[in-house]
Amino acid sequence: MTARKSKQRGATPRFGGDWTTCKLNVLGGYLRSYTTALRDKPTATKPFRKAYIDAFAGTGYRDERSDESRVFSPENLLLPDLAGPEPASLLDGSARIALQTEPGFDKYIFIERSPGRCAGLAGLKDEFSLLADAIDIREGDANDHIREICAKDWSAHRAVLFLDPYGMQVEWTTIEAIAKTEAIDLWLLFPLGIGVNRMLTRSGDIPESWRRRLDLLLGTQTWYDEFYAVEHTQTLFGDSDRVVKATMATIGRYFNNRLGQIFSGVAKEPGVLRNSANNPLYLLCFAAGNERGSEIGLRIANHLLKEMR
Numbered sequence: 001m002t003a004r005k006s007k008q009r010g011a012t013p014r015f016g017g018d019w020t021t022c023k024l025n026v027l028g029g030y031l032r033s034y035t036t037a038l039r040d041k042p043t044a045t046k047p048f049r050k051a052y053i054d055a056f057a058g059t060g061y062r063d064e065r066s067d068e069s070r071v072f073s074p075e076n077l078l079l080p081d082l083a084g085p086e087p088a089s090l091l092d093g094s095a096r097i098a099l100q101t102e103p104g105f106d107k108y109i110f111i112e113r114s115p116g117r118c119a120g121l122a123g124l125k126d127e128f129s130l131l132a133d134a135i136d137i138r139e140g141d142a143n144d145h146i147r148e149i150c151a152k153d154w155s156a157h158r159a160v161l162f163l164d165p166y167g168m169q170v171e172w173t174t175i176e177a178i179a180k181t182e183a184i185d186l187w188l189l190f191p192l193g194i195g196v197n198r199m200l201t202r203s204g205d206i207p208e209s210w211r212r213r214l215d216l217l218l219g220t221q222t223w224y225d226e227f228y229a230v231e232h233t234q235t236l237f238g239d240s241d242r243v244v245k246a247t248m249a250t251i252g253r254y255f256n257n258r259l260g261q262i263f264s265g266v267a268k269e270p271g272v273l274r275n276s277a278n279n280p281l282y283l284l285c286f287a288a289g290n291e292r293g294s295e296i297g298l299r300i301a302n303h304l305l306k307e308m309r
């Protein structure tokens with residue numbers, strides 16, 4: 001199929017930089033290996049129906065430019081749509097990368113909250129006309145749609161699910177629902193530097209709305225004790241207490257360990273996506289859903305993550 005570059009309907013988000021290329025290269029590499037591995041399964045075994053699920057799908061195109069300071073204000077982390085529409089780019093985003101993957105998937109589910117971006121996704125049905133019937137676009141909140149999709153019978157299905165939010169939109173209960181299917185391999189951008197680390201203030205005083213968002217993302221209220229310690233020192237002038245905040249490495253390890261508790265396996269060294277000033281923005285985490293497939297899934301994911309280091 002030829003990937004004709006046409007002007008899409010709906011605006012393309014301004015969101016990019018080298019780390020965008022990195023995450024999409026890893027995703028594209030995994031999708032190719034995944035569909036190849038499932039195609040090459042022994043013919044005696046009944047084939048699974050394979051889906052690609054993109055829960056923050058965008059328009060199908062991406063923008064190369066990066067401007068983290070504008071996109072990632074604390075308000076945008078909580079109200080991501082403030083990131084706003086931006087001029088179109090002709091570089092492939094995750095949805096188009098999935099549609100170009102060979103061998104293909106049986107179904108492509110694109111979830112997107114913005115109606116304008118859904119219109120852009122609908123344009124992909126014309127462009128990839130042979131796959132039009134396999135493309136299912138769902139407008140609305142990613143958490144709601146994923147929980148509904150995961151509640152179905154997954155025994156004859158397998159999927160790769162990509163969670164690529166701008167900020168703090170993913171909820172832990174959604175991740176739990178994905179793990180429970182035991183059929184879905186998950187690639188997830190964990191908003192380490194742009195979200196979690198910014199909300200964990202140095203003083204330890206955290207606004208209530210930020211606490212609630214951290215509770216939802218991390219799925220527990222015990223994170224405070226994990227991320228803050230009180231250092232007690234005795235000096236010549238008396239005792240003093242100092243709040244010490246966890247490093248980003250500790251925060252990332254904590255989240256990856258939590259993923260490891262509910263999935264068959266996780267990549268032990270998630271990718272670190274950094275901005276142009278070399279500051280970590282996201283962790284690119286991988287979790288394998290099915291126990292029997294986890295060894296090969298992890299081998300492929302670890303290889304791809306190593307290549308991006």
Ligand SMILES: C[S@@+](CC[C@H](N)C(=O)[O-])C[C@H]1O[C@@H](n2cnc3c(N)ncnc32)[C@H](O)[C@@H]1O
Binds near residue numbers: 062113
């Ligand atoms: C980082 S962009 C996705 C980029 C896309 N994966 C790509 O490679 O082209 C995040 C997208 O998620 C959408 N979004 C934000 N909050 C959402 C939510 N709660 N549910 C679904 N989509 C959401 C935004 O409109 C935006 O298009």
